[in-house]
Amino acid sequence: MRQSSKNRNRVLSWLGLLPFLLFCLAFEIVPILLLLRDSLFTRAGELTAANYQGAVAPLYLRSFWNSIKLSGITALLGTTIGLVVGYGVFRWPSKRVQDSLIALSDVTTNFAGAPLAFAFIIVLGSNGLITQFFLKYLDIKLYPEFSVYSLSGLILAYLYFQLPLMVLLIIPAFGGIKKEWRESATNLGANTYQFWWNIGLPILAPSLIAGFVLLFANAFGAYATAYTLTGSKLSLVTLQIGFTITGEVLHEPGIGQAMAVLSLLIMGTCIAIYQVATSRARKWTRG
């Protein structure tokens, strides 16, 4: 076959990708790039850092801090508790029960949003089910120190979909710890703690990092749950950006854009760490 017709085939093949590429460019890539561009220019068309300076003004800095706090805490709690729950599920003797638990996690991790927020109001609101239970049977008054509409309430609500996500991630990671490693470690004299400390946890470490980072990103980008639960009481980055769009609060549009770009940076870093961590995890448990 002549070189030219081979090249022509190559070009034709890439042409088949065109519809999809156009779609991505039009509705994903180009808008984001324009967002980036607009955040760096004033309305008059001058290059400026003013938007970013505004974005870290105390008012908005607090929302960044809140978002990071919320994401960090739920990621940490989700990772540690999810690790333990995941191990419990992984070691469950009955495969049917195990599959059901995995299916349950699969469904509940997608339950974020308004219905979830409202469910937590029912359960932990000022007249909620658990609130009353604590009052009547344990004589503990949750309110007014605790409120489901505050950061702590939001943490509990976020935890609801963070936990099963971690469980789903960590179970295959446990599966990657080969039986033979445990057996040969035992054969060489290690007890359970020594195995986990020297072999098990280090092997799991990339998956734990991947899980933490994924949970962080998951929480950082969430909107609906927080919107339903707190409205405008608690300031979070995603809520602030949302206000920019609906015009509910008067902002410099550039600031919303700057906040959006900063969010993308944070999310992008998380995804990058996630990719590195999972490929490391895959490498160790493949052979």
Add this chain to the structure above:
Amino acid sequence: MGSLKKSKPSSGQIFIVGIFIFYMILPIIATYIFSIATRWDRTILPEGYSLEGYMEATTNPYFFITLKNSLVLSVASVLVSLFVVVPTVYWVHVKLHSAKPLLDLLMILPFGIPGVVLALALVQVYNFQPISRSPLLLTAATVVFTMPFMYRSVSNNLAAVDIPTLTEAAQSLGANTFNVLWRVIIPNIFPGILSGSLLVFATVFAEFTLARLIVGAGFKTFPMLLVEYTRKDGTIAAGMSVISFTIAWIVSLLILWASGKGIKVSRESIGAR
């Protein structure tokens, strides 16, 4: 992992997993009960039960409008996804393997873009008629958002079936391109397509952020009405939550059924590579 074959879970396991199940299920059950409760703000269990909430909900014209809107949006997203994503995945898998890293990257991107950011970007770029703040723009956004799900589902299915060899076998038996696609390829990736479609449908149906920020009141979706009711009438909000949950359960079951129905490939023929 652990060579001891246990027949019963340990008490620690039961405790941890039990708490987990309790934490997961309680909010859902509470919602179901709240939707049929008359009054439930003074006692552990409701003071009375009634279906009035549901009846009131269905008399509200907005109820069926938003339900219809959400259904239309979900179906439209599935269709667009099928036309844009599926042929691309197949094409790259078979004819353009060198593009796979690019495709993988493009399919990771939506995970890194929060809904609000995508909404902001799209609303500011497409601020001209007729697409500005329209359901069309919203559909494009939801498709971008759910692309990775359709991709993963179809991609996994493609990987499990040796498409190139089956294609060559069919060709050696005289099949032209149409027959290869219609009789061999599509039947074998159908489970993946079905699972992906169901996943896209369920995700778009429950989507609030994009709908509210891109179109807003011009095209009210079911989740948007739900949020309104959380501030107006708790019982109806609970009822709508019940409907959302139930649809999600049904779709999950359908997905499990669809992937279980997947055309079985014998272990031997996979090992033969």
Add this chain to the structure above:
Amino acid sequence: MMTYLELTDISKNFGNVVAVKDFNLSIKKGQLVSFLGPSGCGKTTTLRMIGGFEIPDSGTILLADEDISKIPPNRRGIGMVFQSYALFPNMTILENVMFGLKMQHKPKKEMTSIAEKVLDLVRLQNTAKRYPHQLSGGQQQRIALARALAIQPRVLLLDEPLSALDAEVRVALRGEIRRIQSDLGITTVYVTHDQEEALSISDMVVVMNNGLVEQIGTPQEIYRKPDTRFVATFIGTANEFHGIVTDSENVKAGNLVIKTSGLHNFSIGSEVVALVRPENVEVFDQKPTDSMVNVVEGDVDTITFHGAITRLGINAGGKMITADVTITGRNILSYHQHVWLSFNPEYCKVMAEK
């Protein structure tokens, strides 16, 4: 018999890797020809070019005097059996076998009758309603064969059809493939890296290495009269004696003077290697008479039992020589036993040291 399938000057590159170069072959109708060689030698690429799944960079392929290089694979009338069976998972066995007939738009009755006949041929009539994943590997491969035969192809191509199967199944199945091929008289090209397979079922063997043809011949010719060093060492095993030609008959290899049946092609002083197969090395437990030639002394180092024969590794002053013997009740050998070896000059093949 006329030439039925002819490949002339076939070459194929992938990027700057030479996959096949200057491949020439004439196959007569009804013959079973094997392409034999290590992985990467070009045998599968050449097969796929016959089938139409790769296009040669140069050269022609003639089938019954017709140039088929421009014909797409789905219209060449060539049946193909793949290493991974490639049965369609979404169809029953019967539907799989009938697929090619369906593409030919044959009437349903005819399709079913042909399908049932080929299923009979491979002795799997009662699997018709089952699905591929329910059958074993060997059964799936037989169905794949039946499916390819159903379209009554002009040429049958098999790409390492038995590599994925257990040893026992392999031996049984290769005999069955040969039987069916021979009964039906279908011209067949068979690709394998297993020399025992190629030698046992082929009419002709094409030995390939690094994209080039090393030798074409009958199994006996390939085994007994290898043309090149590669063929001599790839097919069976051979003892190698490296040395220099001293006169028209002898090679001096270390301390040993090897008498051969004639060294007319080599000039005195040229570096050569003399090859002797293990089955041609005789073993004596006593020093043989002076009239024997090519006598070497050594100690038994390894004894490996292979059933009908026993393979000995003899250490002759640092050089390991392999000899195959049949052990009967009377001539049992033991480790470190001192033995004498001898081989007939006729069985000594001399080749130039590259």
